[in-house]
Amino acid sequence: MSDRVRALLDALALSPASVPLRLMVIELLLAEGRGDEAAAQLDEIGGGGEPNRGEPNAAEALQGAKLAMQAGRLERALELLEAAKRQGAVEGVAELERSANAALAERGVRRLRVVRTGEGSGPPPAPVGERPTVTFADVGGLEDVKKTIHRRIVMPFRRPELYAAYGRRAGGGVLLFGPPGCGKTLLARATAGECGVPFLNVRMEEILDPYFGQSERNLHAAFESARAQAPCVLFLDELDAIAFSRRKHRGAAGRPLVDQLLQELDAIGADNRDLLVLGATNALWDVDDALLRPGRFDRLVFVPPPDVAARREILGILLRGKPQAGLDLAALAAETPLMSGADLRSLAERAIDRVIEEALEGGAEPPLSQAHLRSALAETRPSTLEWLQRARSYVEFANQAGLYEEVAAFLKSKDVKAAKRWNPPPRA
């Protein structure tokens, strides 16, 4: 044992609650290859209120976790990481946690996750990932979209070795866009379900905050939480609100939030390995251009209104278990071009309201018929029309980078042509 270590141990005997001093001793002991003694000192950090044992602050706990990793005390490292989290540490926690988990996995120990717990001031509790049970089988239609997502997003998680061989890895940024009510959120959830990883849903209301700098902190906390739970899917719903185009911004207060999101996506001071960031937006044109550059949301997936087969399937699900007679859902699906899932739900509800009215007036309980549905159809307009009209302008004038190629192809599809010809049936 060197003189320096001996002197420090003497000092420590006089000030046993000094965590920085103890960390210094541990560091020197490890440098001298005295792992067992270092491990014993590690156990002395933070004693849950026991006398003579100092409670580490966030930075000290993090430093202790690093030294515990060096000493091969992985469980102790995770305990100290927990302590660091409780103290509000964010930076670097995900990386350490990943290393500890990898080492634990080698030993066959079950993976542990470090998640923020409650605290007083500062950022709010970050979202905790859920494991979605929804898969692509639960999403009606959209076969092309599901196939694209499966190839580009799910498979890198399932067969990482294949993709690694070609220099690709799981994660990155994918942006789902399309008219409202067409299943973007469900698709995102199903994507996480297919990947078999946790799903963190971050909504605009959870991020935006009236106080200066707080929105950026909320966003950072969400990303750090996701990194700590990686591999996982971080879903940013209504991305256009979080990353509203800085060119169109009516004030200056929201711009730092876009900058923060760019930093998080670029993983400045952090590691986004195995973190899939899924965004969804109805208004791709309102998303800041910088987010669509390579390395950020560089994969765009257009989620169109459901096609005729999907509409048939959705109608079947919506009307399942209802008293019905002689329904021709295939015919009805053909008469509802461009209707979103939400529109079809509205159509079904209106038809059922009519049946209930008849039941109340007549006393009997008539089944839902095709006439009820056709009558409701006369009052239901596809809500996607306005979106498609706006999108047409962007296809025509703002498609230089090819962002709207899929929309352009959809605008030439049978459904759009059918919608132009379609006249709602007269009211019954």
Added chain:
Amino acid sequence: MSAGDLSAAPLELAERYLEIERPEEALAALARATPDEDPERYHLLRAEAHLLAERPEAARDAAALGLAVEPESIPLLLVRSCCHERLGELAAAEESLLGALRQLPDEPALLCRYGRLVARGGQLDKARRLLAEARRVDPDSREAARLAMLLDYLAGDDRAAAEGGRRLLADDPEDSHGVAMLGLTLLERGDHGAAREVVVPAAALDPERLGGLAREARIRTHPLLWPLWPLQRFGSVPVWFGAVGLILVTGRLASPRVSSILALTYLAWCVYSWVVPPLLRRWVVRRGR
């Protein structure tokens, strides 16, 4: 304070939502506030949210509620004026604007706004006087430059309007208003190629506002319309007089045969001018690019 806690600082949260053009969320945040603490700001935010959501009647009512408490509030007076203007109530819009101008008579932006309003009502001389006053206060005012361009356009001075538009765009090439005015002026002058050069690239940045004008510029510069250039440049009546004159003169001075050929050619050209433009327009709109 936790994210999503709408009960804390709802006015600030509503402002954040309005900045990113989310009027419904702004109204939801305001629904958790009361006007007691800061009535002017509360009613102003409500009015702005309704205006952004294209509900000028509701915005006007919200502004009126605010003005009942703070009758001299300039922001509220301006929002109410804007609501009245959108609803076509020009006299009421003028009254609200004058309420603001009485408090800030030397504010160029207000003078120009008033100038635009009276120009819309056909009072071009009064608008010019307001423009002169605004320029006296601030010779470099962009608002004044915009108003000057509008007045030149309304007065039929396309050359001056186009010049003004070019100066505006030299300062800020992404100024949608300037692009729209310049594009419109160039189209009116028959300078379709120049209009296309100005409007189509700008429409890439703001397709919703400039898309219609850019589409029109594309149609008018289409090769199928090149034969109709005299019609677009001089108008149908001068072209008719010119053609008929030429046919008559040719009949007198040359031979009736040549005159007949000219007459038939003119007739075919007329049929072309009736049939091709509407078909082309439909095709361009349907094709979409």
